[in-house]
Amino acid sequence: MNWNNLLSEKRIRKSSIKHKRDIRNNYESDLGRIIFSPALRRMHDKTQVFPLTDDDNIHTRLTHSNEVMSLSYTFGLKCAKSSIIQHKTGMNEADLLRIIPIILQGISFIHDIGNPPFGHFAEEVIANYFDKIDCNPLIHNEVKQKFKKLTPHQKNDFKFYDGNAQGLRMITKLQYLDDVFGMNLTYSILGSYLKYPNSYTKEIDKSKKDELKELKKQKKANIAEGKHGVFHSEDKYFKKIIKECGLTDSEGRIIRHPLCFLMEAADTIAYRVMDIEDGFSKGYITINCIKEAFSKNTSEIAKTIVQKCDEPNVNDEARMIFVRIALIDYLVTLAFKNFENNIDHIEKGKYHNELVEHDDNNIHQILSDICKVKIFSTREVNHLETTGYSVIKGLLNHYINQLFNTDKKFINRATALISSSIINVALEEDMLNFIALKYDKLKSEKGEIIIKKKLTEKEYVTKMDDLKEKIDSYLSLILKSENDVEITYDPIKKLRTEIYKAFNDLGNQINFQDLSDYYKLRVIVDFISGMTDKYALSHFQKISGQKIA
Known part of the structure; x- marks a missing residue:
């Protein structure tokens, strides 16, 4: 590397x-x-x-x-x-x-x-x-x-x-x-x-x-x-x-x-230790639970954790913080030592452990077991995850049926609720797949367009030739950019805008319905993935008629 x-x-x-x-x-x-x-x-x-x-x-x-x-x-x-x-x-x-x-x-x-x-x-x-x-x-x-x-x-x-x-x-x-x-x-x-x-x-x-x-x-x-x-x-x-x-x-x-290994270690340390602190704040985990879990391990760090759980003259909240500090210090030191010791293997793609799991003392597993038993199985977590299941599945059902409907009214209502930027991204990504089809459609509707737009034959031909030239230039620039020819994006963006305008002028506006089936589904999942918990719940309640405002 x-x-x-x-x-x-x-x-x-x-x-x-x-x-x-x-x-x-x-x-x-x-x-x-x-x-x-x-x-x-x-x-x-x-x-x-x-x-x-x-x-x-x-x-x-x-x-x-x-x-x-x-x-x-x-x-x-x-x-x-x-x-x-x-x-x-x-x-x-x-x-x-x-x-x-x-x-x-x-x-x-x-x-x-x-x-x-x-x-x-x-x-x-x-x-x-x-x-x-x-x-x-x-x-x-x-x-x-x-x-x-x-x-x-x-x-x-x-x-x-x-x-x-x-x-x-x-x-x-x-x-x-x-x-x-x-x-x-x-x-x-x-x-x-x-x-x-x-x-x-x-x-x-x-x-x-x-x-x-x-x-x-x-x-x-x-x-x-x-x-x-x-x-x-x-x-x-x-x-x-x-x-x-x-x-x-x-x-x-x-x-x-290589740096991904360190980010992964930081993530694992944070969620393993802080999930336990959340469980403690919620009352699902006690200091005695932590002490009992680490008492079964004979390592020095386990003994230190037990000692922190028995810290005299302080309350349990303080003991929890002492436990957190000791665990983070141990796991950060362990992870970086593993990173340095295995950097050559990492560079060669031959190291396949998480840095914090590569541990003879097995501290990561102790933390994982506490969370599984004391937090993830609780009624509160399972109840709220069930709510999440209903919301996510309900949103998917609604938008898939609306956006794959043959009636444009349903499609228009659904797209009006989706962030326009999400649709614009998909349209730009998928543009290569539909601009040629749209151009051919304009050719097949020549007579209707001439009458509707009040054009002469010559004006129609000029507009179509101009559109074809822009499409060809756009395709050429995209091909160069994909072949790693370094170009600025400005000419691509300018041509895209001009192509959109040319289609609109000829009465064939570019919109969600032009997307391939893959990108229609991509829009739906992008929209749902970007929601916050409370927005997802509220939005689902509105579209399912459970609440109005």
Whole structure:
């Protein structure tokens, strides 16, 4: 691996010249873009463990991400001071301090940015919904047949839906500012964000145990293949990221960015330790529960935790904080030691452990077991997850039936409720698939257009020739950009606007109905994934007639 590539400051869309007064480097600029993004703000009302909670002490996705960011920053400082990382990068501590800690802060903020409302449970709901769409009596057979005709990769985007893949889509496209580059972050951020740089491109039948067994075997053999991590819609960007960062091994197999391991460790430490603190705040976990769990372990850290649980002259709230501090200190030290000791294997794509799970003392497993027994099985969590199930499934049923309806009135009502930016992203992504068809439709409707628009034959021909020229120029520029010919996006954007206007002038407006079936479904899932918990619940109640305002 070449660390110059791993820390690339380039972007998918070439940036305009920075303002002279901007003293930030590109990594620091990325961090600003992330912090000020609407997608990050929406995470304040997305589930961490307890959905729809009114308790302000309990973690949301945003407070969790802040804590992951803090831990990642510590890892970044350790990287800057590490003689091993200095040698690998060819940089000194002062130079590294403005690069690696900043990258790690950025990817920590966005690591959960693609998660749907109601947390990981909703990921399963969406995936199972599409896996069992054939059995859904509320969905028209025509829609089921259309889903069957999608490519295997396209179907797997929904059947193996994952928040990590949705997050890549969010940061590269759905933060739409009149182009499909989203936040337009540096390759270093995009590469290190990719927790699962991998796609399931073959047909997979979840009902066949041998196929699922093979998938699990694959996950165990290569940590980068743990999930379906890249949607079909982002495949072209994904290939650019892999190429720019040099994320392939000697055999050409795609591997993880080294910094992703540190972000993953920060995430795991934060949620394992803070889930227990949330459980303590809720009254599901006591200090005695923690003491009992660690008493069975003979390691020094376990003895330290037991000692913190027995701390004299303080209350249990203070003891919980002492336990948290000791656990975080131990796990951060462990994870970075594993990172340094295994960096050569990581660079070669031969290290397949989570940094905090690679632990002879098995502390991670103790924390995991406490959460499973004392939190995840509670009535409150299960009750609220059941609410989330009804909401997510209800939203999918409603929008699929509305947007695949043959009556334009239903389509127009549904699209009016969806953010126009989500539809605009899909239209721009899918434009290559429909502009030629729309052009041919205009040719077939020549007589009607001439009468309706009061054109002469010559005027019609001139307009059509002009449109054809713009379409050809657009296709040529897109082809160059996909073949890594460096061009600015401005001429593509200008031509796209002109093509839209030309179609509109000839009475064939570009809209949602022009999208392929894949991108229609993409719009629906993008819309639902971007909702907060409370908005999703409220929206579902309104469209299902349970409330008016």
